[in-house]
Amino acid sequence: MFVDECTVKLAAGDGGRGSISFRREKYEPWGGPNGGDGGRGGDVILLGDANTNNLVDYKFQPHWRGERGEHGRGADCHGRDGKPCIMKMPLGTVVIDLATEKPVAEVVADGQQIVLCKGGNGGWGNTHFKTSTNRAPKRANAGHPGDAGAYRFILKSIADVGLVGFPNAGKSSLTGRITKARPKTAAYPFTTLHPQIGVIDYPDLAKGHKRLLLADVPGLIEGAHENRGLGHRFLRHIERCALLVFLVDMAATDARDPREDYKHLLHELELYGSGLLDKPRLVVANKMDLPESKPHLAKFKRRFKSVDVLEISCATGDGLEKLKKELLKRVAKFRATEKSVA
Helix, strand or coil, rough: CCCCCCEEECCCCCCCCCCCCEECCCCCCCCCCCCCCCCCCCEEEEECCCCEEEEEHHHHHCEEEEECCCEEEECCCCCCCCCCCCEEEEEEEEECCCCCEEEEEEECCCCCCCEEECCCCCCCHHHCCCCCCCCCCCCCCCCCCCEEEEEEEEEEECEEEEECCCCCCCHHHHHHHCCCCCCCCCCCCCCCCCCCEEEEEECCCCCCEEEEEEEECCCCCCCCCHCCCCCHEEEEEECCEEEEEEEEEECCCCCCHHHHHHHHHHHHHHHHHCHHHCCCCEEEEECCCCCCHHHHHHEEEEHHHCCCEEECCCCCCCCCCHHHHHHHHHHHHHHHHHHHHH
């Protein structure tokens, strides 16, 4: 089951209370306070984990909390600190505070740790309150409460290339041919029900980029911005991409016009917003092994004269190596531009 959005309630552990205690020892007639401090409550920590790919663990278990700190004890014994609550998060998770509806954290790197809710400090024992005029204080502090709140986790996949197209355009087939992902493929639409992330390897490169991440967004159809189909809720997964690939069924196997498909894809991305149309894009014409593709391609190029079109066939493998090299070149160019601007 793929879950890319969920709501959780989190609470860090409360601090343990301080102890009120006095020494009772032979040969120590005056004794004195020896109450220990309470332990600190456990934090709620988000841990970036490259091996976690969705939020299903938090969809059905929405309540998480850190352990409470142990109370202080006599003989100046400090209470044990509470264990933190560590939540493994997929890379690309954005955390929204439901009280303000504003993002408060973002998990982007493997091993990254974010303290989302801080545990409460432990209370002081009565040893801290001893003075020259109050040699036997009967006072200690309660522990401080830990932070708590309600949050929404939203997963936005971190990928270099975003793959969009109408159902049956061949997105799953392309993902399976050029990456290590193995999505379901079949001769009917909506075979893919959630985004697929695949790794494109370049083993022949001596240095530089050796792999790219490709995100396949399923179910994008006309009217997706109105939540039709599946594409709208998954478009967030390509917001971080350096390059968008528009895969067009140039054979028009479903009696669709490739020119109108491309036009509608642009329109849906424009209505979705988030700067998707400002990203570099590449049009890839699929199913060029079929004879009816050539006349459709000629019409497409006459209508979109300024658009570069790369021809491939997922069925035969023609053009796939050229496509992989083109993806690498364009992503590297975009990343270099990002660094120069920064």
